[in-house]
Amino acid sequence: MPVNADATVPANEAEVQDGLPINELFYSLQGEGRLAGVPSVFVRTSGCNLRCWFCDSYHTSWEPTHAWMDIDDVLAEVRNHAQANHVVLTGGEPMMHDHSVELLERLDEAGYHTTVETNGTIYREAPIDLASISPKLASSTPTPERDPKGDGAWEERHEDRRIDIEALSRLVETYDFQLKFVVTDSTDMPEIDELVERIDDATGTTVRSTDVLLMPEGATRDRLEETRETVAELAMERGYQFTPRLHVTLWNDAPGT
Ligand SMILES: C[S@@+](CC[C@H](N)C(=O)[O-])C[C@H]1O[C@@H](n2cnc3c(N)ncnc32)[C@H](O)[C@@H]1O
Numbered sequence: 001m002p003v004n005a006d007a008t009v010p011a012n013e014a015e016v017q018d019g020l021p022i023n024e025l026f027y028s029l030q031g032e033g034r035l036a037g038v039p040s041v042f043v044r045t046s047g048c049n050l051r052c053w054f055c056d057s058y059h060t061s062w063e064p065t066h067a068w069m070d071i072d073d074v075l076a077e078v079r080n081h082a083q084a085n086h087v088v089l090t091g092g093e094p095m096m097h098d099h100s101v102e103l104l105e106r107l108d109e110a111g112y113h114t115t116v117e118t119n120g121t122i123y124r125e126a127p128i129d130l131a132s133i134s135p136k137l138a139s140s141t142p143t144p145e146r147d148p149k150g151d152g153a154w155e156e157r158h159e160d161r162r163i164d165i166e167a168l169s170r171l172v173e174t175y176d177f178q179l180k181f182v183v184t185d186s187t188d189m190p191e192i193d194e195l196v197e198r199i200d201d202a203t204g205t206t207v208r209s210t211d212v213l214l215m216p217e218g219a220t221r222d223r224l225e226e227t228r229e230t231v232a233e234l235a236m237e238r239g240y241q242f243t244p245r246l247h248v249t250l251w252n253d254a255p256g257t
């Protein structure tokens with residue numbers, strides 16, 4: 001159910017409202033990570049504290065649009081997809097919203113498996129079955145040359161916020177997790193190795209090489225064709241996992257997939 005057609009309230013206006021700013025809610029196959037291929041309902045909140053230049057969900061970050069939905073209504077929409085017992089809460093950054101916790105509690109009570117797709121900068125306590133953490137590398141920063149809006153206004157804020165070791169460590173210690181890095185080429189690798197080591201050192205948890213997933217950058221089939229072979233080779237070289245982007249291969253950049 002795309003709910004962004006006539007919804008134009010900026011996400012930052014409205015933490016005052018009850019419920020969640022929902023950009024879209026749809027049924028698809030999990031396209032990424034350890035649960036790739038699993039039929040899942042996706043609940044996409046609007047609003048983000050970062051601005052990756054490559055963000056494939058532009059209307060939750062650079063130009064957030066949404067309709068406000070009560071938790072009850074979100075639950076009812078999820079239940080409409082009766083085949084699914086997996087729910088993916090994503091965004092935007094879903095951990096920005098207080099009401100994400102209530103939604104996760106309600107989903108858990110109803111017996112759903114919950115995955116949260118998060119950039120790892122915000123920790124919250126909630127019934128999360130898989131924390132799918134995608135820490136943002138230096139190569140995500142919207143420099144003036146890469147900024148989709150062209151002015152670089154978010155460069156400094158993005159750079160300051162993109163890594164929070166304390167939040168990352170708490171997420172890794174508390175939840176079953178995967179660390180899913182968006183990779184374009186080999187220049188990303190030293191930062192990934194260093195970050196994995198820092199998280200490992202900061203926690204009582206050993207980060208195994210199978211917990212680290214390299215995902216090719218690409219919001220479209222054409223772009224993915226340019227990046228995926230290099231990223232697959234980097235995963236093999238380093239002993240990390242490769243994750244495809246099944247939904248992009250299947251449906252390109254169609255909304256609601
Ligand atoms: C739109 S984000 C929403 C969740 C959260 N804000 C985050 O970044 O993890 C969902 C997933 O898509 C990934 N992603 C976004 N744009 C991408 C792109 N152009 N290529 C590959 N992955 C991308 C993110 O890294 C994240 O794993």
Ligand SMILES: Nc1nc2[nH]cc(C(=O)O)c2c(=O)[nH]1
Nearest residue numbers: 028029030031090117247257
């Ligand atoms: N099919 C499909 N799988 C996904 N896995 C994570 C997604 C996301 O945007 O968080 C996503 C998405 O947008 N679509």
Ligand code: SF4
Nearest residue numbers: 048052055061092119
């Ligand atoms: S953190 Fe996630 S939602 Fe936010 S801009 Fe980056 S990819 Fe998009």
Ligand SMILES: [Mg+2]
Nearest residue numbers: 056057090257
């Ligand atoms: Mg997506």
